[in-house]
Amino acid sequence: MTVRSIQFRPGAFAYRERAGRALREVARVLGLAPHLRRVTVVVRPNPGSDEAHVLWRAVGRRVDVRIVVDLGHFLTADGRRALARAGVGPADAPKRRYSDVSTRAAFYHELSHVADFVRRGIDGSVVPPRRWAPFNEAWNVWIDGRLHRRGRPGLTRRERLAQFRTTFGRRAAARGRPHPLFDALWRATRLTQRDLLAVVEVLVG
Numbered sequence: 001m002t003v004r005s006i007q008f009r010p011g012a013f014a015y016r017e018r019a020g021r022a023l024r025e026v027a028r029v030l031g032l033a034p035h036l037r038r039v040t041v042v043v044r045p046n047p048g049s050d051e052a053h054v055l056w057r058a059v060g061r062r063v064d065v066r067i068v069v070d071l072g073h074f075l076t077a078d079g080r081r082a083l084a085r086a087g088v089g090p091a092d093a094p095k096r097r098y099s100d101v102s103t104r105a106a107f108y109h110e111l112s113h114v115a116d117f118v119r120r121g122i123d124g125s126v127v128p129p130r131r132w133a134p135f136n137e138a139w140n141v142w143i144d145g146r147l148h149r150r151g152r153p154g155l156t157r158r159e160r161l162a163q164f165r166t167t168f169g170r171r172a173a174a175r176g177r178p179h180p181l182f183d184a185l186w187r188a189t190r191l192t193q194r195d196l197l198a199v200v201e202v203l204v205g
Contacts, residue, residue: 003027005038012091013043015074015098022100026107029152030115037062046070047093048084050102054110056117065114073106075099105153112143122193134200137167138185142196145186157186168203179203 003024008016019041027033037059052069071090072080079097088094116122116139127135141164147154155163164182165172172179181199185191 003033003036003039007038007040009040009042010090013041014091014093014095015103018098018100019074019103022103023107023111026104026111030108030111032111032115032118035061035063035118036114037064039065039067042066042068043074043090044068044070045089047072047075047086047088048080050080050106052106052110054113056114063114063118065111067107067110069106069110074103076102101153105155108147108152109140109143109154112147113139116143120192122191122196127197131197131200131204134167134204135196137164138181138196138199138203141182141185142188142191145188148186160186171203 006020006023008019013019023039023041024033027036027039047070049070050073052067052073054068055066057064071088071093072084075083075093075097076099079094079099083093083097113122113124122139124132124136124139141160144155144160145157148157161178161182164178168179172182181202185199188195
């Protein structure tokens with residue numbers, strides 16, 4: 001079974017067809033395709049940036065998903081540098097600058113959040129506002145650790161650790177080394193909402 005509906009905004013997104021194929025493949029590999037009703041991908045005109053986030057809403061037994069992602073996440077590293085100040089938008093991005101690996105990395109990470117919601121009931125929207133950012137980062141570490149072990153494209157351990165330290169500051173290191181909880185999250189196979197909240201409680205207090 002495949003995703004019923006995928007929409008890109010703007011509709012004239014230059015990489016719509018290739019990115020759509022990548023999204024469908026990622027959803028299939030994650031076992032998420034049967035649970036998705038509609039996926040909307042909003043491409044922000046930021047070719048030099050690769051930020052992304054995902055929102056979702058349960059509709060009966062299926063889920064509507066909205067992925068908001070910078071244009072840079074669809075580009076090669078050279079493409080990001082070359083186009084960062086060129087005023088290029090989603091509709092006129094050069095075809096040769098497209099990166100399937102970077103595209104899949106974005107979709108694997110963002111849709112893993114949705115898969116964890118569907119299978120394990122993990123949901124950042126019910127976390128108190130002041131706990132949301134640290135909860136999301138702990139969740140990010142767990143997701144990227146799993147993707148890394150499975151050979152999926154995504155952040156390396158070093159890259160994720162840098163983000164972890166940015167979020168948690170001095171509490172993210174123990175005697176100059178990565179906090180043991182980072183390694184526990186990175187290596188974990190099964191966690192629950194309660195487990196992630198417990199990590200946040202230790203790191204944030």
